[in-house]
Amino acid sequence: MGHRCCTKQKVKRGLWSPEEDDKLVKHITAHGHGSWSSVPKLAGLQRCGKSCRLRWINYLRPDLKRGSFTAEEEQIIIDVHRILGNRWAQIAKHLPGRTDNEVKNFWNSCIKKKLLSQGLDPKTHNLLSLRQRASNKASCKHSQQSSFTVFNITSQARDTNNTVMMAAPVVTFPDNQTMAKQIPSSEPPNPNAAYAQNLNESTIHPYGSSLDTTIVSSSSPSSTSIQLHGLGNMLYENPCIWDANAIVETIEEPSAEGLQSLQQDKEKICQIGTHKFDTDASFEIEGGSFDLGLLESTLMSAAMYRDLSCTMDDFGWNF
DNA sequence: AAACTCTTCAACCGCAACATG
DNA sequence: ACATGTTGCGGTTGAAGAGTT
Numbered sequence: 001m002g003h004r005c006c007t008k009q010k011v012k013r014g015l016w017s018p019e020e021d022d023k024l025v026k027h028i029t030a031h032g033h034g035s036w037s038s039v040p041k042l043a044g045l046q047r048c049g050k051s052c053r054l055r056w057i058n059y060l061r062p063d064l065k066r067g068s069f070t071a072e073e074e075q076i077i078i079d080v081h082r083i084l085g086n087r088w089a090q091i092a093k094h095l096p097g098r099t100d101n102e103v104k105n106f107w108n109s110c111i112k113k114k115l116l117s118q119g120l121d122p123k124t125h126n127l128l129s130l131r132q133r134a135s136n137k138a139s140c141k142h143s144q145q146s147s148f149t150v151f152n153i154t155s156q157a158r159d160t161n162n163t164v165m166m167a168a169p170v171v172t173f174p175d176n177q178t179m180a181k182q183i184p185s186s187e188p189p190n191p192n193a194a195y196a197q198n199l200n201e202s203t204i205h206p207y208g209s210s211l212d213t214t215i216v217s218s219s220s221p222s223s224t225s226i227q228l229h230g231l232g233n234m235l236y237e238n239p240c241i242w243d244a245n246a247i248v249e250t251i252e253e254p255s256a257e258g259l260q261s262l263q264q265d266k267e268k269i270c271q272i273g274t275h276k277f278d279t280d281a282s283f284e285i286e287g288g289s290f291d292l293g294l295l296e297s298t299l300m301s302a303a304m305y306r307d308l309s310c311t312m313d314d315f316g317w318n319f
Numbered sequence: 320a321a322a323c324t325c326t327t328c329a330a331c332c333g334c335a336a337c338a339t340g
Numbered sequence: 341a342c343a344t345g346t347t348g349c350g351g352t353t354g355a356a357g358a359g360t361t
Contacts, residue, residue, distance in 0.1 A: 014355085015355080015356095035345095035346075035347095036346075036347075037345080037346065037347095049346085049347095050346095050347085053347080053348090057348095086350065086351085087349090087350085088349075088350065089348075089349060089350085100348090100349070100350080101350095104350075104351085
């Protein structure tokens with residue numbers, strides 16, 4: 001069964017031969033593609049227009065970048081995917097010379113596995129529950145890591161005096177300290193309302209991190225304030241993480257040594273270089289210097305993965 | 320060396336949105 | 341308003357090559 005556009009004609013399918021490529025390139029270079037449905041006839045090809053279009057876009061276009069993806073490109077894909085999900089065409093727009101098909105294939109063959117091996121759900125970028133991770137581990141040959149990054153902030157931020165630029169540390173926890181608990185969802189039906197509510201009210205717990213992060217203001221689209229609290233909230237009052245898909249699991253009370261270690265982490269985070277922040281300090285993240293890595297760990301994974309596609313479109317990705 | 324399994328990625332499929340008459 | 345054609349997209353398939361037994 002061929003495409004609807006070419007059911008009347010006899011068309012060739014499958015891989016393209018160099019001769020066919022040559023015909024297509026010559027035709028489009030000389031005349032442009034115009035209406036794709038007319039291209040096969042004009043170019044002397046026994047293909048349907050759809051197939052010609054695909055071949056040109058994914059393989060023959062002169063502006064295509066060939067070869068493996070760089071680490072930088074990979075990071076862009078991960079970051080943008082975290083926000084947009086499987087919108088390959090949108091993601092590809094952030095990678096000059098790459099096609100949606102290429103990005104999709106790279107995701108499915110490489111990045112997906114990499115995230116799984118790090119204990120992250122490739123759909124949501126949240127941490128997998130213990131059960132999910134266990135089942136994944138059984139099928140993943142390369143998941144021998146004893147710890148993984150759960151909170152990776154690379155953004156620049158200013159302290160309350162608006163003077164000090166900081167780079168927050170990466171905080172990792174060993175596997176045996178990872179736990180997840182689902183907050184019972186009483187989600188309003190309107191995703192925009194849910195998003196607004198999350199931004200304005202909800203407390204986000206970067207799972208496994210010693211930071212308790214609260215969005216305290218979102219009045220301006222170009223800036224977001226994030227407040228850092230102490231550990232106690234997370235560990236005792238609301239020991240939980242937003243995770244729409246997670247299986248509910250019990251959180252064990254931390255041991256005395258664990259608490260001490262967490263307190264040390266807390267102090268480390270508040271002590272950046274020579275500058276010491278109050279543990280309840282607020283940091284304002286400017287839109288211009290807002291790194292996707294921050295988005296990753298705070299806003300998105302926690303608040304937005306509830307099918308907020310309409311909100312995503314309004315996000316205005318202007319790199 | 321042969322058989323089998325796994326991985327990659329080009330190409331296909333079906334659907335939705337849009338354009339045109 | 342409707343029918344038809346075109347374009348673009350995301351999910352899926354399967355051939356080919358690489359790796360393993």
